Amino acid sequence: MLNVFEHYASLHEIPELGFQEFKTSAYISRHLKAAGFSVEDNFNATTGIVALLESGQPGPTLALRADMDALGHIINGEPCARHTCGHDAHSSVVLSAAQELIAEGAVKRGRLKLIFQPAEELGTGALAMIAGGAIDDVDMILGFHLRPAEECAVGTAIPAVRYSACVTLEATIRGLTAHAARPHLGINALDAAVSAVQAVNAVHLAPGKSWSAKATRFLCDAGVTNSIPDEARVVFDLRAGENEEMTQLQERVERAIKMSVAASGATAEVMLLKAMPAAEINEEMTALIAESIGEVLGEAALMPARATPGSEDFFHYAVQRPAVKSGFWGLGTGLTPGLHHPEMRFDLNSLPIGVKIFKTCVVKVLG
Known part of the structure; x- marks a missing residue:
């Protein structure tokens, strides 16, 4: 089983634009199937992936969502795709957390669903997954995003990021x-x-x-x-x-x-x-994330919730399906000089922290 660093290294080298994430989705699907998940490829005729782990016991369905697409840039006069928003990191973290959870037999009730979503940057990827029924049977959904250095440092995390x-x-x-x-x-x-x-x-x-x-x-x-x-x-x-x-x-x-x-x-x-849409975040999910951050990093590393003028198509899930409880958190990564900058960089040592926080959330709900 590859670790989060190895997944990141592989995904970072194959940036693809929205609805064109063919290599990315094939890579993720291959590792999910090898881990033992039931996987539906090309979800709703897109590059999206929905994977499922059934515990066999009654309980809620919790979904973890990661976006997969890269950004389009013009660098030195040439159009190119480049991972400058961290979606390769998001997919690596959720994929690694999923692998570890199934290997450890941590899901003991309900169902764990994984949504690897295309085209977040286009603003239509989440809508395509919703239209295909990806969250019709979901009770709760969690997502996250790498945060710039000025918002929170490596070793800290934000339990709720309220996007505009x-x-x-x-x-x-x-x-x-x-x-x-x-x-x-x-x-x-x-x-x-x-x-x-x-x-x-x-x-x-x-x-x-x-x-x-x-x-x-x-x-x-x-x-x-x-x-x-x-x-x-x-x-x-x-x-x-x-x-x-x-x-x-x-x-x-x-x-x-x-x-x-x-x-x-x-x-x-x-x-x-x-x-x-602007963020629609469930307070119960924020409390779950905050508790998990505290357990993984300590209470001193739990940053206050914050608002951002940035946008995220994750919030289509909550707006389109208000019965689904949604939570969205931010991971401190030391990211500079900024999201969407052609030379965006962050501290890779933050990735295992993201894996642990997601795993802790899942165990609290399904363990």
């Missing part, structure tokens, strides 16, 4: 082309797009809430420099600490875009590219 909702919108703004010498005959899509950005910057929610809305991509090119452009595309990133605020923010941003471009005679079509 994130919505990505793309506005396609259309005007009317004309010669630059006769701009009055056209409708400048570039000008209209600039107005849309300014209008979004003027959107406000209550200052006591956590939210932001900003343009993150602007594309406009008529192909020549002496022609009025008739089309521009702008991408907006929206964040909100609560799902209710996100609904309000999205409505206001879409209205601001459409009304601002209409002032110059342009039109805007707003498309939703990605949406991930």
